[in-house]
Amino acid sequence: MDFSRETDLVDAEALEAAVTLIGCGGIGSFAALALAKMGCIHLTIYDDDRVEDHNIPNQLYRPQDVGKLKVECLAQIIKDFTGIAVDARPERFQGQRVQGVVVSGVDSMEARRRIWERSIRYKAAVLAYIDARMGAEVARVYTVRPADPDHVRFYERTLYTDDEAWQVPCTAQAIIYNGFAIASLVAGQVKRIAMGETSNLEIIFDQKTLTFLAH
Amino acid sequence: MSVGTMQEQEKIVVKVVTLGKSTQEVRRDTPFTLDALLKEIGVNGGLEVRVNGQAVERARPLVHGDTVLLVPKIKGGR
Numbered sequence: 001m002d003f004s005r006e007t008d009l010v011d012a013e014a015l016e017a018a019v020t021l022i023g024c025g026g027i028g029s030f031a032a033l034a035l036a037k038m039g040c041i042h043l044t045i046y047d048d049d050r051v052e053d054h055n056i057p058n059q060l061y062r063p064q065d066v067g068k069l070k071v072e073c074l075a076q077i078i079k080d081f082t083g084i085a086v087d088a089r090p091e092r093f094q095g096q097r098v099q100g101v102v103v104s105g106v107d108s109m110e111a112r113r114r115i116w117e118r119s120i121r122y123k124a125a126v127l128a129y130i131d132a133r134m135g136a137e138v139a140r141v142y143t144v145r146p147a148d149p150d151h152v153r154f155y156e157r158t159l160y161t162d163d164e165a166w167q168v169p170c171t172a173q174a175i176i177y178n179g180f181a182i183a184s185l186v187a188g189q190v191k192r193i194a195m196g197e198t199s200n201l202e203i204i205f206d207q208k209t210l211t212f213l214a215h
Numbered sequence: 216m217s218v219g220t221m222q223e224q225e226k227i228v229v230k231v232v233t234l235g236k237s238t239q240e241v242r243r244d245t246p247f248t249l250d251a252l253l254k255e256i257g258v259n260g261g262l263e264v265r266v267n268g269q270a271v272e273r274a275r276p277l278v279h280g281d282t283v284l285l286v287p288k289i290k291g292g293r
Binding site: 027139168174204206 | 233236237289
């Protein structure tokens, strides 16, 4: 790919670090494409789900992908759009060893806590951990450095339980423009990390009230 | 300045933004706390509360111009 239109924004070499994406659904499918298009060439994706009909309106998948493994479809889509071959892992993420930048787009707080405790917390090999959450038209994106005790304390305060979480009706869980927005925020955070710029610990974005909060 | 305008200026106006839902203004003649506001508008679980972007104690008095954000504890993604 010719990255000449972004060379003053991001250094292609800086994006060569490993990026692992856990969850290839409403967040992860778009984030994977954004990261690959931006130039993240060492991308590993995890998900054991298959594409269902109800994924088509709000995830990157095509009607012909229904019934197939998400990671395999996503790898093919990324290959078609960028030429990049991602490492597709059709398995549930359960404490595998990871390094570089890790992005989580899973669908429960229990899964987030498990990923955090088994593979991220105080792991020096993980340069940064980005946890993106979506519900209806709201997004929350956390970016922390797992080796930094202050960041660990901050992040763990955001790990509310599934019972404490907002119970969004099945019919209001996801809409495509929120997935695009979160993918954009995730890619922006990966770029900041890669370039050694300050990333935001917390970003909150709501399409309904057009609220944006970052610090 | 008219009397009506002066009275309007003495009101405490707080913006309440419930992310994912709506924005409203709450107007009061007398000081009130965040806790009183939350009880009045019926905020229960599933939401975090920020005032002007910061997490604060619920006993915090609200002042004119404050923005109260009610942030859903969302968990989706996959």
